[in-house]
Amino acid sequence: MLKVKDLTVRYGDLTILDQVSFHVEEGDWLMVAGPNGAGKSTIINAVAQGAPYTGSIDLAGRDIRSYKAHERARLLGILSQHHYFNYSFTVEEVIRLGRYAYTPGIFSRPREEDETYVREAVEMTGLGPLLGQSVLTLSGGEIQRVFLAQLLAQNPSLLLLDEPTNHLDLVYQKQTFGLLKEWLKSPGRAIVSVVHDLGPARAYGSRALLLDKGRLEARGPIQEVLTEENLNRVYGMDVFAWMRDMLSQWQR
Template sequence: MLEVKNMTVQYGDLTIVDNVNFTVNNGQWLMIVGPNGAGKSTIINAISQGVEYKGEVYFDKKDIRKYKSHERARMIGILAQNNYTNFSFTVQEVIRLGRYAYAPGIFSRQDEDDERHIAEAIEMTGLTPLLKQSVLTLSGGELQRVFLAQILAQNPRLLILDEPTNHLDLMYQKQTFALIQEWLKSPGRAVVSVVHDLSLAKAYGKQALLLDKGKVKASGQIDKVLSAKNLDEVYSMDVYSWMRSKLEQWK
């Protein structure tokens, strides 16, 4: 589905992403992990065409740069790290914007297919009680669910999530990842997530890409990628011992 080949991102003389390669196939959930400054979010921005890069990104074996913007929006849904709006839209209005890529014209009315995908997104995210409420009145977790519903209404084949549970409490973290896991069960779908929490990465991901200073330290099956040796070298600490010590506090 998605193939990244020899991706390099530079800002002047500074190399942020250095010759990164990976693939994501149908049914897979790839976790991109690594310390701050490793290049995780930059890779997401490059795939979404937000920053210039060297190398190639293919979606269904076609260079992603050759797709029109509305074509990419139909195939790929991107949930940014920080979502907000300064306008007092209702929850329902924000979710409906997810069908914009399918509109034949600016003032086109939404058809039955649009309504079906909107309804499915609302049901999946459990937002029915909030539909008439202004998004300006929502908590951070509720607002993140609204923007996730907007992306689900797009009916993309690939979800790209940049730290989707950043700054969310434990309940919303669990709800968000469980929701994405359920979405992934339908055939022909895949997920790429940037994640700081290694426990969440191991709990939900099957594949991982471990970055260190813009380069790929390891990639593949998540248990092998997140080995004690790899994590110790990348994070410059005994990660396994530290996480076990934290767990001991709850016994």
């Protein structure tokens, strides 16, 4: 579905991403891991056409640059890491914008099925009670769920998620991972997500990319990438010892 070849992003003299290549197939859940500043979010930004890049990005067999904005949005959905609002739009207004790709431009009318998708997205994220509320009054986690709902209403086949469980409490973290796992079961879908928390990454991911300082350190099936040796090298610490230590806190 997504083929990325020699993706390079530079800001002036600074190389953020250096010749990164990977591909995503149907049914994949690709976890992008690595320390701060490894270039994880930049991969998402570049694919989302939000950062200047060299190299090639193919989406569903075509150069991603050859798509019109609304065509691209029907295939590719993005959840950003940071959101903040200046105006008091309602939760419903933000979610409904997710249907823009199907009714683009100034002359298209809303369609019957828009309602269905919006309703389903609201149900899946449990935002029903908040629909009429101003987004300025929401907590960070609630805002994250609003944009997740917008993304589900958009109904793309490939999701790019930048730390989807950022700001979420444990209940919603678990729920969100479960929801995405369900979403992925329909044919023709795939997910790429940037993660900090390596536990859920191993639990839910099918494959992984490990990045460090803009370079690809490892890629492949999740069990082969997130290994003790790889993680210790990239993070510069004994990752497994730390994880075991943290886990043991609950076994006393």
